[in-house]
Amino acid sequence: xxxLILSLLFLLPLSAQATIDAFEFSDPEYETxxxxxxxxxxxxxxxxxxxxxxxxxxxxxxRHEVYRMLEEGRSDDQVVDFMVTRYGDFVLYRPRVNxxxxxxxxxxxxxxxxxxxxxxxxxxxxxxxxxxxxQSKSKPDPxxxxxxLDAGLSPEEAARLKKLLQQDxxx
Amino acid sequence: xxxxKLVVFIPLLVFxxxxxxxxxxxxxxxxxxxxxxxxxxxxxxxFTLPSVTDPSRIVTQDDLKGEVSLLNVWATWCPTCKEEHDxxxxxxxxxxxxxxxxxxxxxxxxxxxxxxxxxxxxxxxILDESGKLGLDMGVYGAPETYVLDAEGRIRxxxxxxxxxxxxxxxxxxxxxVEQEQQSGEGL
Numbered sequence: 001x002x003x004l005i006l007s008l009l010f011l012l013p014l015s016a017q018a019t020i021d022a023f024e025f026s027d028p029e030y031e032t033x034x035x036x037x038x039x040x041x042x043x044x045x046x047x048x049x050x051x052x053x054x055x056x057x058x059x060x061x062x063r064h065e066v067y068r069m070l071e072e073g074r075s076d077d078q079v080v081d082f083m084v085t086r087y088g089d090f091v092l093y094r095p096r097v098n099x100x101x102x103x104x105x106x107x108x109x110x111x112x113x114x115x116x117x118x119x120x121x122x123x124x125x126x127x128x129x130x131x132x133x134x135q136s137k138s139k140p141d142p143x144x145x146x147x148x149l150d151a152g153l154s155p156e157e158a159a160r161l162k163k164l165l166q167q168d169x170x171x
Numbered sequence: 172x173x174x175x176k177l178v179v180f181i182p183l184l185v186f187x188x189x190x191x192x193x194x195x196x197x198x199x200x201x202x203x204x205x206x207x208x209x210x211x212x213x214x215x216x217x218f219t220l221p222s223v224t225d226p227s228r229i230v231t232q233d234d235l236k237g238e239v240s241l242l243n244v245w246a247t248w249c250p251t252c253k254e255e256h257d258x259x260x261x262x263x264x265x266x267x268x269x270x271x272x273x274x275x276x277x278x279x280x281x282x283x284x285x286x287x288x289x290x291x292x293x294x295x296x297i298l299d300e301s302g303k304l305g306l307d308m309g310v311y312g313a314p315e316t317y318v319l320d321a322e323g324r325i326r327x328x329x330x331x332x333x334x335x336x337x338x339x340x341x342x343x344x345x346x347x348v349e350q351e352q353q354s355g356e357g358l
Contacts, residue, residue, distance in 0.1 A: 044204055044311035057276065058311055061302055086309040088207045 023067050030070045037066050037079055040094055044087045206328035207309055209317070214324045215242070216307035223274050223282050223296035230297050236323040239349050240269035241316055241341065243293070243333075244305060246277040247285045249313040255332035256289050262338065263292030272296035275305045275313050316341065320348045 025031040038052035045056040051063055062083070069079045083091045095101045153161065207213075215232045222228040235242065243259060245252040262268040272293035274282045279298055286296070299305055308317075311330070318327040318341060327344045329337055 044309075047202060057302075061306055065306065085207055086307065087311065088205060088210075088309075090204050 023063075025067075026071060033076060034066060034070055037070075037076060038063060040092065041066070041080075041083055042091050042093050044091060050093060203330060204309075204311060206317075206325065208325040209328045212320075212324045212326060214322065215317075215319065216304065218297070218299075218304045218307070220304060221298045223272075223279055223298045224286065224291070226279070226298070230295055232323055234295060235271055235319055236321060238269055238321055239345050239352070240271060240294075240319050241345075242271045242273065242319050242325075244273045244275045244308075244310050244313050244315040244317075246275045246313050247281040248277065251332045252314045253289075255314055255334065256292075258333055258335075258338070259292040260290050262333075264290065269294055271319075273299050273304060273310075275299050275310060276302040318344045318348065321352055 023031075023034070025034065035052065039050050041051045041062065043049050043051045043054040043056055043059040043062070045058045046054045049059070051059040051066075053059075065082070066079055069082060074082075080092065089095060089100075095104060097105050208216075215235055217232055219229055219231050222230050241262075245256075259270060263270045270292050272295070274296050277300065279300065282296070282298075286293075297304065302310075308325075314330075314332060316329045316333050316337075317325050320326050326348050327341070329341065331337070333341070
């Protein structure tokens with residue numbers, strides 16, 4: 001049991017703060033916002049990390065800027081704008097909704113809609129054709145039940161098909 | 172029948188579309204960020220910083236104006252900067268290209284030593300010890316080379332070493348900026 005608990009403990013995600021900056025905040029609210037911002041801002045140098053994760057000197061500079069701006073009393077939007085004017089939309093892990101990103105934000109819903117539409121269409125068609133074949137299912141002759149199949153066949157092919165099907169029913 | 176035939180081709184069309192997307196994607200470098208400043212042709216951000224070679228001299232953004240020129244961000248801790256330095260020397264000292272330097276987050280003593288040892292291709296080297304100017308310009312990796320127009324606006328950015336290929340591209344940008352500004356003056 002002890003071992004089980006111990007091994008389960010290893011599965012716990014260790015959300016350790018990768019960087020140790022000694023920032024003194026004049027207001028605890030700044031500190032919360034500081035960490036929130038650092039998590040949504042992407043480091044331009046090491047591109048798959050946010051600036052809180054990254055050890056790059058540039059990320060440290062950016063953290064420092066975030067700290068400075070918060071202490072100056074700037075809003076979150078102002079901090080984000082500051083970063084975007086310098087590094088572009090790239091720094092945002094959560095892209096803004098604008099004409100450039102509409103496809104990104106709403107594209108999946110549109111595709112989902114198309115998918116649902118196609119499924120409904122197909123199932124509707126299937127049901128319709130199923131009820132049609134049900135109605136026309138009166139003669140046991142194998143050639144006429146394949147009526148849709150031999151529509152495009154030449155007389156020789158139709159004859160061959162008939163022969164093959166009869167062979168099948170003979171055996 | 173013909174409607175059916177078209178439906179059959181839809182997967183092929185989707186496939187070709189994806190091939191197109193991925194094909195283009197193969198040739199894009201995800202590490203290369205477009206420069207926001209170059210995109211909007213913004214001027215070099217305001218700064219007041221000393222010169223590396225003469226710390227008593229104060230340099231501002233106005234010193235970069237006047238002619239189409241290059242602005243090179245470098246540091247002694249950056250190996251690629253060493254790699255491109257000889258090429259910059261050729262451009263500046265042999266071909267007379269106007270190049271300004273930003274010594275980015277570096278030790279000015281080392282920077283002066285570097286310029287003495289490897290020659291100095293720069294008209295002026297701005298001492299950006301804190302990296303604040305670099306940050307305002309959106310620098311994310313030295314070396315970076317910018318094309319500035321005569322009004323000191325940023326027109327183009329290259330991230331990485333300048334070599335013959337890159338210089339070819341920079342030259343084209345500089346020529347078109349020059350032409351644009353000349354025709355602007357003529358009006």
